Amino acid sequence: MENVLKMVLYLHDVGVEDNTLVGANYFNRDPLGQIDEIICQLKKRGIDVVLSADDGYKSIFLILPILEKYKVRLICFITAGFINGEIYPxxxxxxxxxxxxxxxxxxxxxxxxxxxxxxxxxxxxxxxxxxxxxxxxxxxxxxxxxxxxxxxxxxxRSNLFLTSDELLDLSRHSLVEIGDHSFSHLCLTSQKGHIVLNELYKSKRYLTEIVGKRITKLSYPYGANNPYVRTIARFCGYESAFGTHTSGTYSGFNLPRYSLQEAREFLKS
Structure with missing residues (x-):
């Protein structure tokens, strides 16, 4: 990560650190204080920071004051099936x-x-x-x-994920863009082509109907992508797509993103 001028960070559920949580409930919890601190340190180094948040947790509203404080953009990648509880992870x-x-x-x-x-x-x-x-x-x-x-x-199950009304409200914030994270949060590289096509086409159409705006960005569940998945993403009309910084050769359809821990390691370098 030498000579980094821009860094896209990825988040999930945001809030206070809670050591009673385990598994995904713990791994996916990004403490607000750490987010604020890392953005501050990155910007001091002259790095342009963009936040992204996967899945569509209701808690993402808690980060809006941080966006406004640092004038940082947020791409909220929504798993469309989680909206209104149709699917639960x-x-x-x-x-x-x-x-x-x-x-x-x-x-x-x-x-x-x-x-x-x-x-x-x-x-x-x-x-x-x-x-x-x-x-x-x-x-x-x-x-x-x-x-x-x-x-x-x-x-x-609990009321963790956005409703369609909440998603529409979030999409109206000037620093927020809504992106797609598939319909069912499947590992796309392990699915047959017709399933990948349905996952992306269905979610893109569903999110467009809710927010009334074009959905141009995709983040792959688990960061998993390959040439076949990327080809289907292009076919579905996305203009760019994000993986992680460990998901292969970077391109416009495999853009890198970094976790808070990875950003913290970068700041130590």
Whole structure:
């Protein structure tokens, strides 16, 4: 990251640091104080900062004062299926279950998850396989898991994501642009072409209808992309797309983004 003149940071859920959270609920929580500090330090180095936020958490409204303070733009990449609760991310469901249980039953086997380390290990082991599946298979797994553990899916869901009205309100802020993050948050590189096309075309159309503006930017779920996925993205009418700074050769359809931790490491250099 030498000679960096511009840095796009990516966020998810923003708020206060909470060590009672585990799994995706913990990994995806970006503390507001750290965001403010990192933007301040980057700008002192003369670096143009752009924020991006994936998924569409309601908490993104909390960052608006920081945008206004530093005159920083935000691209809010929305997972269209999360709007109004049509789809709910398995990562949050699994993490919420782990927060409430010290033992998890899976395929008739009992797993002890009594501390943060064991909970994180269990989450990552399950996530590694689930993220490659389609939505129906993910839902089947979670439905079976909650049944084995005497839970219901509804107990693992909360009002975390934007409604269509809230998204429209957010889109009207002068420093906010709405982008796309697919419809179901699938790992696009593990899906067949017709599924990738449907994921992008459906979400782009849905978001356009809500905000009444063109959707020109895409961020790939998990940063995962390849030449085939990028070709479909171009076909769907996006003008640019973002991965992460580790997702291969950079191009207009694989632009780099950095986490807060990566930005912090850069500032130490």
């Amino acid at each position: 398995y990562e949050v469901e699994l993490s919420t279950l782990l927060q409430q249980r010290d033992k998890i039953k899976l395929n008739s086997k009992i797993y002890s998850v009594y501390d943060r380390i064991s909970k994180e290990r269990f989450f990552l082991d399950i996530h590694k396989g689930l993220k490659l599946l389609n939505y129906d298979k993910r839902l089947q797994f979670i439905s079976k898991l909650v049944l084995e553990n005497d839970f219901s899916v509804e107990q693992l």
